[in-house]
Amino acid sequence: MAASTLTEVARLAGVSPATASRVLNGSARKPGKDIAERVRQAADSLGYIPNAQAQGLAKSSSGLIGLIVHDIADPYFAAIARGVQEAAREQRKMVLLATTGGGPAEEKEAVAAFAARRADSIVIAGSRSCRDEDRDGNTELAAELDRYCRNGGQVAVVGHPVVGATATEGYHVVKVPNQELARQLASGLAEGWDGDFVVVGGPEGLLTSDDRVRGFQEGLERAGRRPAEVLRTGFNRSGGYDAGLQLAARIKAARSGEAPAPRLCIFAVNDVMAIGAAAALRSEGLRIPRDAAIAGFDDIETLRDFRPALSTVRLPLEDIGRIATRSTGPGNHTEEAQGAAADGITGEVTLRRSTEAAA
Amino acid sequence: MAASTLTEVARLAGVSPATASRVLNGSARKPGKDIAERVRQAADSLGYIPNAQAQGLAKSSSGLIGLIVHDIADPYFAAIARGVQEAAREQRKMVLLATTGGGPAEEKEAVAAFAARRADSIVIAGSRSCRDEDRDGNTELAAELDRYCRNGGQVAVVGHPVVGATATEGYHVVKVPNQELARQLASGLAEGWDGDFVVVGGPEGLLTSDDRVRGFQEGLERAGRRPAEVLRTGFNRSGGYDAGLQLAARIKAARSGEAPAPRLCIFAVNDVMAIGAAAALRSEGLRIPRDAAIAGFDDIETLRDFRPALSTVRLPLEDIGRIATRSTGPGNHTEEAQGAAADGITGEVTLRRSTEAAA
DNA sequence: CTACTTCCGGAAAGCGCTTGCCAACTGAAA
DNA sequence: TTTCAGTTGGCAAGCGCTTTCCGGAAGTAG
Structure with missing residues (x-):
């Protein structure tokens, strides 16, 4: 890596490195017009690229x-x-x-x-x-x-x-506000669903997952529903898939029983898990929302074209x-910045077809 | 950013910076055991973290x-x-x-x-x-x-x-091997499809897209089919969606005509576009593969659970x-490395339900 | 015991850039 | 013309680390 250096530029322009530095890499002091021009030309002709490491070292940033x-x-x-x-x-x-x-x-x-x-x-x-x-x-x-x-x-x-x-x-x-949003999601779901709820959560101790599980249960409680059973699994698609298989077996078993058990509504604590679970149900011949409802969390963009459209909580990830x-960053003391970070983020419960009651 | 420096560590350990450097940041020369230990202790107690910028400057890498x-x-x-x-x-x-x-x-x-x-x-x-x-x-x-x-x-x-x-x-x-794979994809599709083909490509001049379009046409030609019409659009979901709307209109028009037009097989030059196109068709009330077949390219992992499963070309992106x-990297002159890069990558045509002929 | 090789720490010269300080120069005010 | 403030360019001291070179100590052989 032997690119040309500031010193070379300076020499070519017939000025000191200090001056070259001042004209090329923004400084409070602006050298005279003609000199600046000379330096810039020299830099150009040498294809000078400042060494960010050296700059960083000198400026300590x-x-x-x-x-x-x-x-x-x-x-x-x-x-x-x-x-x-x-x-x-x-x-x-x-x-x-x-x-x-x-x-x-x-x-x-x-x-x-x-x-x-x-x-x-x-x-x-x-x-x-x-x-x-x-x-x-x-x-x-x-x-x-x-x-x-x-x-x-x-x-x-x-x-x-x-x-x-x-x-x-x-x-x-x-x-x-994972907990709060999960609570809202539960309320929303409880309105249109009279069957039982199951939560497919990540490993216990994963805070995001725990919050969502907790919020969901709270929401159910407020809606006067009994708490959902919680399955713990991996916080990713394959975890969702595993849980889905398990639930599929259960649904089928229930179906073949005497009393037609009410349908299940599955809440997977994130979209990717929900998709995994959905895939598992499907692979077992079950259909959504006919045989079970399913909801996720995050509203991942790539997954929005998934069918049946996934009920979820929209989070403004970007x-x-x-x-x-x-x-x-700099200026993080301005009101907006403080406000934005403090107020946190708002999400939005988004109910779609995957949890429609009428199958 | 005033972390502790090598010099401080050296001083605390009672050695020169040179020695400290040698023991802490891998050098050919390994100082004596006891000294090394002293230095390491000093570094630990100060919570020393080498300054990568300075290292980079000195080593120029x-x-x-x-x-x-x-x-x-x-x-x-x-x-x-x-x-x-x-x-x-x-x-x-x-x-x-x-x-x-x-x-x-x-x-x-x-x-x-x-x-x-x-x-x-x-x-x-x-x-x-x-x-x-x-x-x-x-x-x-x-x-x-x-x-x-x-x-x-x-x-x-x-x-x-x-x-x-x-x-x-x-x-x-x-x-x-975009071209080659697209050719194979065309062959594969041509076998099970007697309708027309349409290609939804990215903007002309985008090499990846062009290769895939070209390969696809070659494949069709070899299979004795007439070349596909090519729609140019954005190389992303929304481009695919737009093209999908256009095609949907066309399909519906054809359907209401006298002669029942043969179904269309749409090849979108990447998966994300294909999903967009599929969404558009669906939003127009068309179903896949009943009303049109659709294939993509890349085999994006997140999209594998999409239904109907998307025919595509699997590319080992990772x-x-x-x-x-x-x-x-270092050692890129070894045989394997050279070979891997030179042979390039192999992909695999993966036909799934989205292009099944029997609807 | 001397002569020669080895080994090991330390001194010091950078790596490329920024910046505080100084000297020289400018122009304006006196 | 002198004085003073205000500019402007250059000098040089770092920023924190690596690495060459050197001298002294230790080890080996004669």
Whole structure:
């Protein structure tokens, strides 16, 4: 990597590196017109590209935003990533990507790596977990984040604060009203459904999943329905599929029984799981919503063309990414910025065909 | 950002920075056991994190891989990104993400930004374009890439070489047999379909799209069918949707005519477009495959649960990302690496229900 | 015990850029 | 003309790390 350097440009233009720096890489002081022109020409003719590492070192700031996701190929994260990317562009920064699979240990490593690169800010998009086996990992992650913040870094977390993090300066949480929205979803569903409800949740301790489960139960209770049974499974399509198989067996069994059991309404705590469950039911010859209703959460864009259209809760994922990123950026003390992050995000219950009562 | 520095660690351990560097950040020379231990302890107690920028400056290499995509929320790119990410992890590097929307001008900027950050390699995943209005952009992009390669950078392009790029050193192309596969798809479809074919393609000049269109026509020709009409539209869902509306109107018109026109088989040059087209047909009350058959390309994972299951061509997107990234990495001169990149990628025609003849 | 090789830490010179400070120069006010 | 403020370019000191080179210590052989 032997690109031309500022010094070379300066020499060619017959000025000092200081002057060249001032004209090329934005400084408060603007050198005289003619000199500036000479420098610019020299830079052009050499194809000069400033060395961002050196700049970063000198200015101690890197123009980098670190983004942590579980899996970039998951459309949920991909959508958030798009928002982050956009906000990064507004701030004229670049996005560093880390995918962790969701473990706090990997997340801690990612944070350390970002810190090493002196990323100006970090956005953490994956769900927090408070499972026992993650406790140590969480502690370490929290410590790493605290240190990062203490050194002046900005952190935004989507959904829940990192368990155990104590930093206040530069630590932002973008709240997502999962519980509230799940409650609304349950109300909405309860209105048009008299059968039983089953929840297909992620592993216990996954905060996002837990919130949604809890909210859903609350909603049912308020509607005067009995609480739903909760199946725990993986927080992804294949988890949904497994649960779906299980439920399919149950539905078939019930069907062959004496009393025609009322239909089941399945709430999978995210869209991808819901699609998995739907696929499983279908593979067992069941039809939606005829034999069972199903609802998800997130309203993933790519899945909107799925048929029967999936009832779900629309979450403005791109906005979430954007808002999280903005909250870490310069000017994050303005009213709007504060407001946007504090008010959190609003979603919208969206009932579609997959939960229609009339089959 | 005032993290502790190597010098501080060295001082605390009572050694010189040189020694500290040697023990902490892998060097050929390994200092004595006891000293190493002292240094490590000092580093630990200070919570030392090496400054990657400084390291990069000194070593002139950054441990960064730049990835250029059109849109990270597009599942096609997201899948490739996952592969890139994995390969990056193998190489213990981080991924810098740039989304460009597909224009060569933005791509050029991204390359420049990566060059400025001294990224060790760059992976370009978006389709190349040879449209007239992109000519200048392409030229500049090519120039930027050439310069980057000349300075020792490694570039991998997925699909097609960048139009006009002349660099040979460090310039890799991961070939994707779009044309060949589209031909096979046409053959496969022609076997079970006697109606007409229509191709829904992206804008003319988009190389990936053009290849697929061309291959498809070849396949039809070899099967003794007359060439398909080609509709040009956007290379995304909404383009597919628009084309779908148009075709729906046509199908309905034909249906009300005297002679019952044979059914149409629609080939959309990528899955997302196919889904869009399918949605449009459906919204017009048409059913697939009863009223029209439809096929896509890519076999996007998230879309596999779509019903009717979409006939398509399976592309190992994750592998593509991985192979592209590996081809730019260290040891890319080994046989396998060379082979993998040179042989390119293989895909597989996958016929599913969306093109079944019996409706 | 001397001569020669090995090994190991440390000093110091960068890597490419920014920026505080200084000196020189400008123009205006006195 | 002198004085003073206001500019403007350049010098040089870093930013935090790597790496070459060097001298001293230790090990081996003669």
